[in-house]
Amino acid sequence: MRLIFLGAPGAGKGTMASAVSAAEGIAHISTGDLFRKHLTDKTELGILAEGYMSAGKLVPDDVTVGMVRVRLQEEDAKAGFIFDGFPRTLAQAEALDAMLAELDLKLDAVIDLAVPETELFRRITTRRVCRQCGQIYNVETMPSKVAGICDLCGGELMQRADDNAETLRARLDVYYDQTEPLIEYYRKQGLLQSFDNMNKEGSDVDQIVDLVQKSKRV
Numbered sequence: 203m204r205l206i207f208l209g210a211p212g213a214g215k216g217t218m219a220s221a222v223s224a225a226e227g228i229a230h231i232s233t234g235d236l237f238r239k240h241l242t243d244k245t246e247l248g249i250l251a252e253g254y255m256s257a258g259k260l261v262p263d264d265v266t267v268g269m270v271r272v273r274l275q276e277e278d279a280k281a282g283f284i285f286d287g288f289p290r291t292l293a294q295a296e297a298l299d300a301m302l303a304e305l306d307l308k309l310d311a312v313i314d315l316a317v318p319e320t321e322l323f324r325r326i327t328t329r330r331v332c333r334q335c336g337q338i339y340n341v342e343t344m345p346s347k348v349a350g351i352c353d354l355c356g357g358e359l360m361q362r363a364d365d366n367a368e369t370l371r372a373r374l375d376v377y378y379d380q381t382e383p384l385i386e387y388y389r390k391q392g393l394l395q396s397f398d399n400m401n402k403e404g405s406d407v408d409q410i411v412d413l414v415q416k417s418k419r420v
């Protein structure tokens with residue numbers, strides 16, 4: 203399966219994508235996670251991305267597309283993949299279409315996770331992430347068993363530097379301006395599926411796995 207998860211920051215793309223990736227045995231490709239990994243490793247790319255990320259702005263398209271091109275060649279992506287946080291601009295979507303055409307691959311579906319804005323603010327400000335493995339928690343709706351400690355790896359939970367109300371406002375403005383037009387782009391390609399992700403984060407995993415399986419091309 204080859205999927206894209208669209209949605210505003212806090213819509214639950216990361217949570218849903220990791221659940222679907224585990225259920226389907228396909229690669230979870232999160233450009234946000236890739237940038238954060240580069241930043242932790244202090245690579246040139248990571249240092250470049252940091253300024254954009256902390257301001258809630260997008261990393262330039264050529265940098266992002268180049269990183270995705272490399273990631274897509276990795277072994278685990280041969281079984282299929284879910285893009286989470288990519289593409290985020292029309293130029294990225296067009297670059298992806300060209301990349302897939304070159305590899306003779308087609309997308310199965312683009313799933314748009316819809317969540318009202320007030321809920322996005324609530325989710326983002328209560329979100330926590332494992333410093334070590336990246337697992338996502340929420341102090342209100344999906345707490346870890348022991349406060350501050352990851353259930354999976356024992357790593358320390360932290361709040362992302364850009365998960366505050368002020369940066370979220372900037373990220374949302376960028377989303378409406380640059381990313382929302384992709385809904386129409388993929389609707390025209392006949393790939394769009396909408397998913398109401400308003401229930402508690404994590405509780406709709408079975409439903410989304412179901413939706414994903416139904417969108418499989420034959």
Ligand code: ADP
Binds near residue numbers: 254256261288
């Ligand atoms: P969220 O969807 O919760 O806002 P992500 O983890 O997907 O967060 O992204 C965090 C930041 O990483 C973005 O605000 C942006 O600076 C950068 N980023 C991630 N994906 C992309 C992309 N496809 N294009 C440009 N910048 C990106």
Ligand code: ZN
Binds near residue numbers: 335336337355357
């Ligand atoms: Zn962990």
